[in-house]
Amino acid sequence: SSAIDTYLSVTETACSDLDRLEEVWKNATFLAMRHERERHDDIVAIIAKRLKILGRFVAAAEYYENIEAVREAVNCYCDGEAWEKARCLAEGRCPDMLRIIEERYKRDLITKGDGEQLMRMGDVSSALEQFARLGQWGKCLQLAAEKSPVMLKHYVIQYCKILVNKGEFAEACQALIRYGPPIEQSNWETYKHICGALLSSSDSTSPSLLRDMLLRLIKQGVVAIPPTPKTIMESREPADVEFHKALFAAHLQMVHGRFQEQMKNSEICSRISVALCRYCAEFPVDRAFYEAGLACKHANMINMSFFFLSRFLDISDAVKDPDKVAIDNSDFLHTGIPSPCDLDLPKEPHISGPQAEEIRDWVRGWNQDQSVQQKIDVRPCDKCQTDICVTSLSCPQCGAKYEPCIVTFYPVLKESRVECTNCKAAANRGDWNTWLQLFKTCAWCGSPQSAQY
DSSP: HHHHHHHHOOOTTTTTOOHHHHHEEEHHHHHHHHHHHHHHHHHHHHHHHHHHTTOOHHHHHHHHHHTTTTHHHHHHHHTOOHHHHHHHHHHHHHHHGHHHHHHHHHHHHHHHTOHHHHHHTOOHHHHHHHHHTTHHHHHHHHHHHOOHHHHHHHHHHHHHHHHHHTHHHHHHHHHHHHHHOOGGGGGHHHHHHHHHHHHHHHTTTHHHHHHHHHHHHHHSSSSSSOOOOHHHHOOOOOHHHHHEEEEEHHHHHHHHHHHHTTTOOHHHHHHHHHHGGTTTTOHHHHHHHHHHHHHHHHHTOOOOOOHHHHHHHHHHHHHHHHTOOOOOOOTTTSOOOGGGGGGGGOSSSSOTHHHHHHHHHHHHHHHTTTTTOOOOOEEEEEEOOOOOTTTSOOOOOTTOBBOOOTTSSSSSOGGGEOOOOOOTOOEEHHHHHHHHHHHOOOOOOHHHHOOOO
16 A cells, blocks of 8 residues: 555656656556555546646546546547547447537637548538638638538638738639629629729739629629620619629720730720720729820821820829819710719829820920811711710710620711621621621620621
8 A cells, every 4th residue: 555655656746757657657556456456446546637637638538448437538538639539439438428529529620720621521611711710712712612602602702802902903803703703782892992903903914804703793603695785784783783884994995905915906996995984983084084095196086185185184183283273074075984073083193204294295286286176076976967976875965875886885886787696795897897807706705706798
């Protein structure tokens, strides 16, 4: 008995080697088994408790198991993350603890952020939460797409908000294209941030990305045959009403970029740039007028260039000193182009310094040239023959409405109307054929098409 007590009297303060300490205590159990059986279980329980305090949980569990303290053994196996031993013991001796073991196992995985194992266990919700918490968004979104489409909406928006806050707008747009943009209006503010950033971007891939995303938003899924611009403009669906102008701006920027890549047809590029001014609320307004004026000058459309570059200078001056500059919008009435007075002006001008001064020199020169007029081109309305702005999609006199040409977004006129055989979107014959000669596909739906004469 005294020998047993001597072995038990040794503690971690006297022996820092825990393996050696456990061997000393084990000797106490051997002696008790041989000479004092009535003390054996108590001694084992004392040693198990000490091992548990020292963090040697598996060893403690084995001691508890030897004296039939099954529940204590199971808990110690769990504390030591010996999950299979815990399960095996519980299955045979205390099956009611199996649920507790699995709950503890799951909590342990969550604490460690082990989404992979949670996924293998079939706990999709917890796995998604862990992947998101650790920033493993690829795994999170892929798992949600495969196993939990209902949760996919939540996580794709959560991911996009993080990307938007980091200024990674193209990546956010790509995620929405891949997994689909949720239609709920609570997400629209995020989409607007993406639209504004990509329409203002100098990256040539941005318009195409944004166009694809917005078409998916409007049609709530993958778009085999997109609705025509006319259909979208006339739709009363909230997403169509909210985002159709950004969609059209993205489409026109994409088409313009494709023509510029070919370095061909400055006239058609000028018409596209002029049509983009109709959607100048979607990207920096001064940039819209600057690019329209510059494109018209390159196409030798000097009156139109004078018209748009004068407006560009008005806006630039208002950006620099908004309290002292009043912009006269009378020349733009009935053009379909928003008044700058109704728009948020950019914080910084699109161009400044020598570039802006060169524009001022051009405008001063045209202002003194009697052969140049500061005006936008007009055409007769198909219905009432009143002269209207060449870009206008409606007649202010008779109310006649026109479809936008899918190449330039100028109005489609009766005598030159053609349409895609696949999506039925309309175009002016000359613009359609110019596009088809270069690209062989419909500018709106991308299906193979032929010129029409």
